[in-house]
Amino acid sequence: MSGPRCFPLAAVVGQPLVVEALLLLAVDPGLGGVVIAGRRGSGKSVLARGLQELLPPIRVIQGSCCQADPACPSDWDDATIARRALLSRTPPSHWIPSPFVQMPLGVSEDRLLGSVDVTRSIGRGEAVFQPGLLAEAHRGVLYIDELNLLEPHIANLLLSTVAEGVNRVEREGISFQHPCRPLLIATYNPVEGELRSHLIDRFAIALSTDIALALPQRVEAVERVLQSAEAPMSFAGRYAAAQQALREQIAAGRRHLRRVRVQSQQVRYLVEEASRAGCEGQRAELFAVRVARAHAAMHGRRSVEASDLRRAVELVILPRALLLPAQPPPPSPEARPEPQPPEPQPEDQPEDQREDQAQQPPEPPPEPTPGGLPEFVLSPEGVLLDPALLAFSALAQRRHGKGSGGGVIWSQERGRYVKPVFPHGEIHRVAIDATLRAAAPFQTRRRRRHRSNSRHRASKGRIWIEDGDLRVKRLARKAGSLVVFVVDASGSMALHRMQAAKGAVLRLLEQAYRHRDQIALIVFRGERAEVQLPPTRSIVAASRRLERLPCGGGSPLAHGLALAVRLGLNARRSKDIGEVVIVLISDGKANVSLSRSLCPQAPALGTAQQPGDGDQAGIKAELLSIAAVLRSKQLHLLVIDTGNPWQGEALTRDLATQAGGRFFSLPKASDQDLAAMAREALQQPAAGAGWLS
Secondary structure, three states, X not given: OOOOOOOOHHHOOOOHXXXXXXXXXXXXXXXXXXXXXXXXXXXHHHHHHHHHHHOOOEEEEOOOOOOOXXXXXXXXXXXXXXXXXXXXXXOOEEEEOOOEEEEOOXXXXXXHHEEEOHHHHHHHOOOOEEEOHHHHOOOOEEEEEOHHHOOHXXXXXXXXXXXHOEEEEEEOOEEEEEEOOOEEEEEEOHHHOOOOXXXXXXXXXXXXXXXXXXXXXXXXXXXXXXXHHHOHHHHHHHOHHHHHHHHHHHHHHHHHHHHOEOOHHHHHHHHHHHHHOOOOOOHHHHHHHHHHHHHHHHOOOOXXXXXXXXXXXHHHHHHHOOOOOOOOOOOOHHHOOOOOOXXXXXXXXXXXXXXXXXXXXXXXXXXXXXXXXXXXXXXXXXXXXXXXXXXXXXXHHHHHOOOOOOOEEEEOOOOEEEEEEOOOXXXXXXXXXXXXXXXXXXXXHHHHHHOOOHHHXXXXXXXXXXXXXXXXXXXXXXXXXXXXXXXXXXXXXXXXXXXXXXXXXXXXXXXXXXXXXXXXXXXXXXXXXXXXXXXXXXXXXXXXXOOOOOOOOXXXXXXXXXXXXXXXXXXXXXXXXXXXXXXXXXXXXXXXOHHHHHOOOOOOOOOOOXXXXXXXXXXXXXXXXXXXXXXXXXXXXXXXXXXXXXXXXXXXXXXXXXXXXXXXXXXXXXXXXXXXXXXXXXXXXXXXXXXXX
């Protein structure tokens, strides 16, 4: 459901769990945040903005960059601490509404963390800190829309700083720190790309708004949005009482939170639930304990009860669940126990047996589960069938699968400006902002030094830049990968290799658009190699070019690899290609030298039909030199030997070893096998393991 920016949270229809999660975050800001997944128009931003209206006003110190609380001197920033020492008393304070800061997708590291204030630094002659978004959002709401599209290093930096609770800036002559504990709310649309699992794990609660509403609920949602658009004041007045009740609930929860106690048995119960659900790490049980305490405080209780534990499992453990409890199979008719005769009644028993039973103490009843929960909450009879919780479960995420994007290319030539760096080598783009920030603290001293020079007396407002101040832009752009299939079309197994390679190309192209990958095909036969399919992501173009593939003749393996090297390097320079993987499919029987392929009229090392021993040694030397080039240029090689394993694999195995690649012996590799190996090869370079030593 979508609506105006000031839509009351109490008027939201059909999202009770998300609303409750936001209230719990407001009660305990240390929860780590709430992430909300949902498609367009499902009300994610309305829910995030609605929380800000429920937060009570805060008292802040005047002039503080991070809304410092006058009652908590331990949470003051460095500038406020220095000012208090200068005044010998607490600076004056005033009341302000809780801040709401939305972080843009293209935010830079300087804008997020803070940097040098150029204007004030020039005037004072020293580095002056300019607060960033993290300082502005302290004690308020920090809202991140489209978290999955945020740059990875910015997302990691943000979550690490918020988790630590302190932002420390040590850069460009600045040494400054301030507290950073905002209410972190993030939203994203799964259709536009999945969110990395380690980012989700940093949030305490992860829910989804993609639940099917009943027809009356959808009608009610539309009517409320229309009423709010037509008469916002009267619509807000209609829900004023409900909004005030939520405000009082948050305020009471914050007061009671410190006094809420949780028993060790209840902590053990949550740990067992997280273990049985297969949750990775220990964040699940840590966040679950905090959610249980916040839930109890929000309802005015001094101790955690069964309902608090159940809500903690539903909101924290279930979205992280990777396992389900095994269901016992129904008993077969053969395994049914035979009916037992009825036990004798006391009056039918002998007198001595009745005396023994009377002397024995009664068996104690089984110990109840801590908090009064008698069974595993993730049982089929429990909350697992709730669609609002299943929408964001880790099981559902794993079932649908996640796409792994191509990666990022860092350069100084083109892309999005990410951060300033010191120049190395040729300078392409100067970071004017960072250069001015680096030079600003030294302007007073430099003006005094150049004042005696008559040429510079007239330039009163001139800014002096020296070599040590220079910064350049570090640019980043999203990139994919290029898979170059180099297929041996000679020999008796050529037809099988070509069909398998064609099928693998088409299989990989099905996911190429989503992963930003491109596929190319090189075929070598006779005396030369040819590019049958240039780098492309089009299935139609690939199908047309791969209808008829030539086979038979000699095996110019060296020319095929050399052509793959040139194709990969050109694609890396001219296209947004980050990784290049060359998949060589051959039986390793190379018998045409590179010189013969490049100059057909020149004298050959030997005939293609009957090469001599010296010729084979020269061909192997050429191949190993090309493999060394592959290694030096960081082009990853995957060798699949389709020859007879009993006839030796020396050449292909040596190629893989020299290039720092991988080797497989598959005499009858299918298209599915080739596609699976290529996908694995695309993931290995991104992880940086298993390739170059």
